Amino acid sequence: MAxxxxxxxxxxxxxxxxxxxxxxxxxxTREFDQHYARSAARRGRLLSIAAWLAVMVSVSFVLMQFxxxxxxxxxxxxxxxxxxxxxxVPMLHRFGELVAPLTFIGAAYVAVFASCWSIGxxxxxxxxxxxxxxxxxxVLGIExxxxxxxxxxLATVLIIAVEFLVPRNTGMQPAWAQSAGxxxxxxxxxxxxVVSVWFALWDTARAEAIMEAQYDRSEALLANMLPASIAERxxxxxxxxxxxxxxxxxxxxxxxxxxxxxASSAAPADLVRFLDRLYSAFDALVDKHGLEKxxxxxxxxxxxxxxxxxxxxHVQALADFALDMVGVAAGLADxxxxxxxxxxGLATGPVVAGVVGSRRFFYDVWGDAVNxxxxxxxxxxxxxxxxxxxxxxxxxxxxxxxxxxxxxxxGKGVMRTWYLIGRKAVPExxxxxxxxxxxxxx
Numbered sequence: 001m002a003x004x005x006x007x008x009x010x011x012x013x014x015x016x017x018x019x020x021x022x023x024x025x026x027x028x029t030r031e032f033d034q035h036y037a038r039s040a041a042r043r044g045r046l047l048s049i050a051a052w053l054a055v056m057v058s059v060s061f062v063l064m065q066f067x068x069x070x071x072x073x074x075x076x077x078x079x080x081x082x083x084x085x086x087x088x089v090p091m092l093h094r095f096g097e098l099v100a101p102l103t104f105i106g107a108a109y110v111a112v113f114a115s116c117w118s119i120g121x122x123x124x125x126x127x128x129x130x131x132x133x134x135x136x137x138x139v140l141g142i143e144x145x146x147x148x149x150x151x152x153x154l155a156t157v158l159i160i161a162v163e164f165l166v167p168r169n170t171g172m173q174p175a176w177a178q179s180a181g182x183x184x185x186x187x188x189x190x191x192x193x194v195v196s197v198w199f200a201l202w203d204t205a206r207a208e209a210i211m212e213a214q215y216d217r218s219e220a221l222l223a224n225m226l227p228a229s230i231a232e233r234x235x236x237x238x239x240x241x242x243x244x245x246x247x248x249x250x251x252x253x254x255x256x257x258x259x260x261x262x263a264s265s266a267a268p269a270d271l272v273r274f275l276d277r278l279y280s281a282f283d284a285l286v287d288k289h290g291l292e293k294x295x296x297x298x299x300x301x302x303x304x305x306x307x308x309x310x311x312x313x314h315v316q317a318l319a320d321f322a323l324d325m326v327g328v329a330a331g332l333a334d335x336x337x338x339x340x341x342x343x344x345g346l347a348t349g350p351v352v353a354g355v356v357g358s359r360r361f362f363y364d365v366w367g368d369a370v371n372x373x374x375x376x377x378x379x380x381x382x383x384x385x386x387x388x389x390x391x392x393x394x395x396x397x398x399x400x401x402x403x404x405x406x407x408x409x410x411g412k413g414v415m416r417t418w419y420l421i422g423r424k425a426v427p428e429x430x431x432x433x434x435x436x437x438x439x440x441x442x
Contacts, residue, residue: 039141042203044093047101047139050196051089054108057188058083064184065177075118075172082111098147101139105151108132113158122168122178124185129155131189138200226355226363227292227308234355243354249306250318250348250391251369253377254282254325257341259299262334270335275299278340281328289321294365300377304365307353315348315394319420322346322385344385345376346420348394375409376417385420392418399423 085107092100133152140148306314349369380386400421
């Protein structure tokens with residue numbers, strides 16, 4: 001009964017898709033809302049451009065009648081009224097998503113039909129029905145494709161209707177004025193279509209560039225949280241649990257000696273800047289040696305080698321990193337100007353790695369090697385790199401190690417450990433030239 005109470009978490013059946021990590025990574029609700037709002041804003045900008053173009057077209061017809069002295073009051077009032085309606089269209093967006101585009105399309109259809117009815121189809125005014133059919137899809141978008149299709153179909157019906165019902169010339173305009181109107185209509189219709197489509201494509205390309213930049217930033221953030229191969233696997237919704245076993249891997253723990261005292265005596269900003277310098281230097285070494293940083297917990301830094309990409313030299317690579325790590329720390333000073341000694345522990349063995357958590361999920365490793373590496377660090381001497389005998393056997397041919405002896409390790413009993421001192425010097429090849437016997441003088 002308790003499990004049915006409000007707020008009780010639902011159990012996930014075995015074999016069902018993973019709903020925690022994948023949901024966090026692939027959450028689309030907010031992104032969809034933002035995308036829809038941006039799409040509506042783009043359509044609004046396009047509609048405003050089209051409306052002002054329509055204002056200029058309407059005014060141009062009025063001016064043409066005035067300049068050619070072919071004044072037709074009904075037609076002039078139609079164009080003036082249409083220009084006024086088109087001018088207020090950009091202010092109608094606040095009243096709803098469909099108010100502005102429907103007002104624009106309705107006014108355009110009425111004005112075009114009235115113009116054709118007044119002066120005939122010889123003026124070419126019916127071409128603006130085709131312009132309207134083109135714009136209606138752009139300003140309404142695919143979200144209202146049914147409505148847009150209906151309005152485009154209405155434009156088709158109106159073109160056919162005026163072709164059969166309206167004569168080419170009603171006699172209200174002289175032939176030369178109608179021919180001039182035909183030229184102006186054709187040019188303005190082409191201009192409206194080209195400018196509107198160009199603006200729509202330009203605005204869409206700009207939005208796609210912004211989204212691409214945001215996507216790249218999200219990818220970079222995800223790559224900083226998880227190994228690249230794990231991040232790619234996490235994107236696939238069919239993945240249930242991301243967990244892998246590695247028969248051979250190496251683990252390192254490093255700890256700043258006396259960190260608690262340093263933290264309590266340093267200003268917060270100074271402490272954070274110091275840790276940022278230190279851990280950024282460690283991160284650069286991780287990349288240099290091709291290793292994987294697992295996590296940082298306070299003053300503890302954890303690195304693995306051979307995970308998630310297996311490598312035969314995982315122990316040697318981690319040993320080189322440990323030596324460089326100690327060297328980098330020795331070159332830094334804390335906020336009080338004091339040196340930064342480390343305790344470092346290494347271990348090797350099989351581990352299991354995977355992604356856990358549903359919020360702020362993380363990639364982690366588990367296994368006996370992890371526990372041993374942690375014990376090597378906690379029982380280490382200041383400024384030393386302590387390794388168990390298993391690591392010594394893998395490093396003794398290429399590295400200098402100093403035996404510490406047997407120590408009691410919690411959970412493991414007595415263990416023989418060693419200090420990693422450095423790499424063995426590689427002898428330089430020397431070419432010994434055999435001397436030719438000198439010729440005996442006679």
